[in-house]
Amino acid sequence: MAFDEMSGDGGGVRESYRGLARWLADAPEGLLQARSRQAELFFRRMGITFAVYGDAESSERLIPFDVVPRIIGAAEWAGLEAGLVQRVRAINLFLADVYGAQECLKAGIVPAELILTNPHYVPEMQGRRPPRGVWVHIAGVDLVRTGEDGFYVLEDNCRTPSGVSYMLENREMMMRLFPDLFADYPVRPVETYADMLLSSLRASAPEAAGADPTIVVLTPGPFNSAYYEHSFLADKLGVDLVEGRDLFVDDGKVFMRTTQGRQQVDVVYRRIDDDFLDPLTFRPYSTLGVPGLMTAYQAGTVTLANAVGTGVADDKAVYTYMPEIIRFFTGEEPILKNVPTWRCREPEALKEVLSKLDQLVVKEVGGSGGYGMLVGPAATRAEIEAFRKKLINDPDDFIAQPTLDLSTAPTLDKGELHGRHVDLRPFVLSDPNGVRVAPGGLTRVALKPGSLVVNSSQGGGTKDTWVLDV
Template sequence: MAFDEMSGEASAYGTHVRESYRGLARWLAEAPEGLLQARSRQAELFFRRMGITFAVYGDAESSERLIPFDVAPRIIGAAEWAGLEAGLIQRVAAINLFLADIYGPQECLKAGVLPAELVLTNPHYCPEMQGQRPPRGIWVQIAGVDLVRTGEDDFYVLEDNCRTPSGVSYMLENREMMMRLFPDLFADYPVRPVETYADMLLASLRACAPEAAGADPTIVVLTPGPFNSAYYEHSFLADKLGVELVEGRDLFVDDGKVFMRTTEGRQRVDVVYRRIDDDFLDPLTFRPDSALGVPGLMAAYQAGAVTLANAVGTGVADDKAVYTYMPEIIRFFTGEEPILNNVPTWRCREPEALKYTLAHLEELVVKEVGGSGGYGMLVGPAASKSEIETFRRRLIDDPDEFIAQPTLALSTAPTLDRNGELAPRHVDLRPFVLSSPEGVKVAPGGLTRVALKEGSLVVNSSQGGGTKDTWVLDV
């Protein structure tokens, strides 16, 4: 039986309530019948009116969907959060040091902390960044670290997202929605605010601007355009930050500097919060067929004339094979033991691990090392025999491309089911971590993703999952 965030190890709601949920339990006991269902319908109507959607590529039924929103919050106590926060700060600080090293002296590779070929032949390794130092020395300004829980004190890092992590707009919109729907509940609960995230992000981006930018750097959000699955988030963040949302055609490089076209003439750009993958950033350096990027952007970046957030080449750090070495990376660069552990993982590139994985496919979760969004993976207990055999052949043909993990009993949280009752559904958590020369900071909360189908472990929105508001308590 999975650990439940509200009831702990109890088998049913109402038999036991963990301390952080007691206020909610009292409120639910006093709430009129049908209130949650009514509020859920209101939330869906509000989200639809606001156009909060994400695109689904290759979906014949609909190119855009609402991400289902569950009105029962996920609540994290102050002491629990303090431990998570410390672990996230440690991990992201180590990731920044790791990236600076592999694109610099490569001491961790010389010391054998992880195999050199795993880094140097990685599809996300960017030779153009070798010997480069981003302005202010920060590689990952914005990280999204996916956490799962299996017990009272057992949190694990499932994966690191260091390229263009998404989902923060839903974290902010979920909170705004909950405050609108349940103001009386917020009046009685000491919930830490997440609304300050935009100010935190803006301050971090400003602090990472090139020194020549001065005290008031010009920041833009660079989007691939309205057909991108996360376009809503791009426009939302630009609005919250008070900066321009631009596409590649809105920017140009002249004399080694980046400019934005405006109705009043060109304007110098100092920081680009880019939501475009490395390969499409600059057709002169990467894919020549890219119409999304800015010709000459990499030359300006390498000269230190503009900051790109996140830095080019950071994808190495969220590769799932590199992830397996994160405990060693943390020890090497910080001299500390990891506060947050990885999920136990078999590296299929290693013969014994491959042998074990092939013998236990029905029990394991197998992932492509470069996969994301819930795609390219096998959930053994939920897979058909043909799906398992297909993965078996793929593993045998190319074992380096896969890792395997146990099928964890992810924690559950109370979720409104189709019958209007609260029922346990599996959840994970993506906190957002910001880095600048001033240090590493974590927004108090994050995006809780929930598997809406009973028994399902797949929480990704692209695979039918939903989201919840995440409450971090002050006391």
């Protein structure tokens, strides 16, 4: 039986949830359903949508929102925060080394071929240092809990992590729907995230930019699945939302076209993958990026957040070496544990994985969003055999993990509360002044009974995440 966030292992309500339990006991019948309908109406009116590629029914849909919050106590959060800061600090040091002296490769901490042949390794960044030396300005670290003993890191998102807009909108919605509940709970605010992010981006600007750098959010455009988030963040930050055609490079600097003429841009918070950033350096047919952007970036006249080449750090095969990476670069034991993982590129590991495919979760090392994976216990015999062939033909492209019994949290379903599996994506910001974690994160919930897939693209929903002050 899965660990429950509210009742633990069944021995009673956990301390952080006691206030909520009392409130739920006193709530009038039908209140949660009524508030849930209100939330859906509000979200629909505000246009908070998520595009699902390949969906025959609709190109965009609402992400289901559950009105019962997920609550994390102050002491528990302190341990999580320390582990997240340690991990992201190590990731930044690792990337600086991979594109620098490569001491970790020489020492055998990570196999050199795993990095140098990685599709996310960018040779153009070798020997380069991003402005102010920060590689991962914004990280989303996916965490899961399997019991009272704490959280495990499921994966690191170091390229263009998404979901923070839903974290912020969920909090605003809960404060609107349940002001009385907030009055009884010392919940740490997440509304400060935009100020935290703006401060980090300003601190990461090239030194020549001065005290008031010009910052933009670069989006692929309205057809991107996360376009709502791009426009939301630009609005919250008070900066311009731009597409590639709005920018140009002249004399090694990036400029934005405005009605008052051109304006130099110092920081680009980019939501475009590396391959599409600059058609002169990467994919020549890309119309999403800015010709010459890499020339300006390599000259140090503009900061890209996140830096080019950070995808090496969120590759799922590299993930398996994160404990060793943390030890090597910090001299510390990892505070947060990895999920036990088989590297299918290793013959003995592959043999073991093939012998129990029906028990494991198998993932593509470069996959994301819940695509390209096998959940053995929920798969058909045909699906398992098809994956077996993939593994045999290309084992380097896969890792495997045990099917974790993810913790559950009380979730509203047809007017009743039921335990549904959840994960957590906290957002971690880095700049030259250090590493900070927004208090909370995005809790994703698998809405189907028994399902372990929480991804929004696979039908999952979200919850507000409360971190308590005491």
